[in-house]
Amino acid sequence: MNFGQYIRTKRTLLQETVGHYSVRGLGTRLGIQPSYLSKVEREQVAPPSEATIRRIAEELNEDPDVLLALAGKVSSDLRQAIVKRPRLFADLIRELKDLPDHAILRVVREVRDGNW
Amino acid sequence: MNFGQYIRTKRTLLQETVGHYSVRGLGTRLGIQPSYLSKVEREQVAPPSEATIRRIAEELNEDPDVLLALAGKVSSDLRQAIVKRPRLFADLIRELKDLPDHAILRVVREVRDGNW
DNA sequence: CAGAACGTGTACTACATGGTACACACTTTG
C-alpha cells in the first residue's frame, strides 16, 4: 500500500460514513488545494511535506508515524534523536533491523518497565 | 562542532602529517570541485549529499554515521529500517532517546549476544 | 624569480520539493 491509495481509502470511507470528507472539504480544513490533494491521492505527485502529512494524520485519525512511513519519511523527532547520538542509535537499529517484530517489542517493553 | 569545521580540521591534520590532503587533492579524489569543498568546509553552503559525505568519510577515515549526523542527516539504511516498521522503531527510539548512553549500550549488547 | 600549489570568490545551472490558482466536466439534489 502506498501513501496516496491509503489516505484515499480512509478519506472515502469517512466521506461515506460521516460525510464532510470530500477532497474539497478535507483539503480546505488541511489548508491545501483540493486539486493538490487529489493528485497526492492518485500518486500523481510525491507525498506532501511532513507538516502536511501530520495534519492529514490528525484529520483522518491515523498514526502520523505510519503515514510518514508510507510516504518514505521518518518523523523529525526520531531523526533528531539519532543525529544526537549517531553511533549508539546506528548500532542499535542495525542490530534490530533483521530481527522479528516480537524481539523489538520485547526490548521496548523491557526498557519501558525495567529500571534503566 | 559542525560538519564543515570538523572535516576541515581532519583534512588539514592529514595534510600536515601525510600530505596530499589539500582542498585540491582531496576534492579531486572525491570527484568534486575544490571551490565547492572549500565552501562546504567554511559552511558557506549546506553539507553535501549522503553519497558525497560517505566518500569523504572513507577518504578521511571517519565514521560515516558520525559525519552524516554532523550534517544533520541519517543514513539511508537506518531510515529504511524505520520506514519498514515505523510503529516498532518509533516506540523504541522515543523510549530510549532521553536515557543515558549506557542504557542504550546495554540494550545493544544484550541484543547482540543474547538469544533474540 | 618563475611556476607550482594552495585556498577562495563569482556566476551559473539542472533538478527536486511542495505546493497555488483557476477552470472544467460530471453528478447529485432541492
Next chain:
DNA sequence: CAAAGTGTGTACCATGTAGTACACGTTCTG
C-alpha cells in the same frame, strides 16, 4: 432544471539541493 457538490486537468511558481566552471590572488619552492 438550476445550483451545489465532487473530482480533476493544466499551467505556473518560489525555494531548496547539490553541485560545476573558471578566474583570481597569495604563498611556498627549486
